[in-house]
Amino acid sequence: MGKSSCYAAASGIKRGPWTPEEDRKLLAYIQLHGHGSWRSLPQKAGLKRCGKSCRLRWRNYLRPDIKRGNFSLHEDQTIIQLHALLGNRWSAIAAHLPRRTDNEVKNYWNTHLKKRLAKIGFDPVTHKPKAAILGSANGDPKNWSNLSHIAQWESARLQAEARFVKESKLRMLESAPAPSLSDEHHQFAPPLVPQCLDILRASAWESLISMSRSSSRSAALTNMNGQGNVSFGDHHHVNDHGINMNAQDYGSNFEAPTSDQQLSSLMGYDDAALMSSVATGSMNINELFGEYCGDECSELLPALHHDTGFEFGGAWTSLEQLM
DNA sequence: AAGTGCGGCAACCGCAAAAGG
DNA sequence: ACCTTTTGCGGTTGCCGCACT
Incomplete structure (x- = not known):
């Protein structure tokens, strides 16, 4: 038996472009009751559409928090x-x-x-x-390598943000009372923007590093002397490429890093010499952290990963490959 | 004016992940 | 632990309107 599809030519199920009347019915129903189960919505709303079609119409067209028109x-x-x-x-x-x-x-x-x-x-x-x-x-392959490097960090950051948003929504739902009309305003509201992720990450890095810095760092830096002198100047933070990371997106108290130095500082990399060793390939990322943190680093990273929900693994591997 | 080609976009399809029982 | 249902996502399709011949 073939796989069933809600769009299959089942009896009475309409497909194709939505009429203004259908839009009105769907909008009115959702505003009054919320969407609930999409599967059962069409019948309740008096629509001859499948739930999937209703959901798509709502999501892509009818939601009040949608901006239409030209892209800036x-x-x-x-x-x-x-x-x-x-x-x-x-x-x-x-x-x-x-x-x-x-x-x-x-x-x-x-x-x-x-x-x-x-x-x-x-x-x-x-x-x-x-x-x-x-x-x-x-x-210049080096430039592309650096761009990829930036990409890995940003990709990891976005994963963490997505997780943060998801968990925030879950917390909101858990703490919310039974569904009511007022709850629908949450559905209408713009997506929750992560406000403190970078702060969390930065503080996590700071904690991680400060725990071990005092015991290991001076030795590490001593060892690093003379190893590579390539400037890390072409390691730009994504902001320098115009990525949409406005400070307001992260809360009023957060200032997005605007330079390599600031980013490095945020992440605990405030020594260009150390980073240039990574850049030149004389040290891989794990060695870098080994130098910074000592042996306990290997235990701290998974803990940090767990605490922040941050998927380091993929970016880590890729960073090593790139460097 | 009619025919044709093309671009833009809403909607559909199918798969995968998540959620629920 | 397994199965079913629901939801989310990305790729694709097909309709519509416009420009051109």
Whole structure:
């Protein structure tokens, strides 16, 4: 027996474009009762649609917190840069564009931005100049390596943010009383923006490092002397590339790092010499932390991972490969 | 004016993960 | 632990309107 689909030509199930009347029914029902189970919604709302179709219509079109219309230059930049970092993870990209839906972002990418990138000579998949892909000597592999490096950090950061938002929502639901009309305003409200993640992360790093810094750091730095003198100047924080990390997104007390030095400082990397050893390949990321933290580092990292919910693993591996 | 091609976008499809029993 | 249902996501399709011939 074939797999059933809610869109299959089942009796009486309508498909195709939504009429204003259907929109009105769906909107009225959700405003009054919330969506509840999408499966049972169409019948209750008097719609001859499947629940999946209703959900999609609500999510992509009827929700009051949706912004429609032209994308701003800033939104263009954000999409392009996040796509370079995340690939086709439209929901993650849309999460950084307030009031935009993943479907809208996806469509906009496919119909506008992809072509625009191609037109100016960039591969829309890799975001590298086509010349570089073809092995041209003009492309500096080190620069791309650094970009990838940045991408790994940002990717890990976004994972953590997504987790944070999810957990925050769960906490909200747990603490909320039984569903009522007023709860629907939560559904209408813009997605919760992580306000303290970077602070959590920064403090976690600071804690981790400060625990061991006093005993290990001076020795580490002594050992590092003379090992590599390449500047870390081309290790830019994503902000320097225009990533959408406005300070207000992280709460009024948080100032997003605006330079390599600030980022390094936030993460406990306030010694360019140490980082340049990583950059030159004379030390891998685990060795770096070994030097910083001593043997207890290997125990602290999983604990830190657990406490912050931060997925270091993938970024870690990739960072090592890149360096 | 009619035909054709193309771009934009809403909607559909199918899979995977999460949630619930 | 397993199965079923629900939800979320990304890729794809097809309709509609506009521009061009």
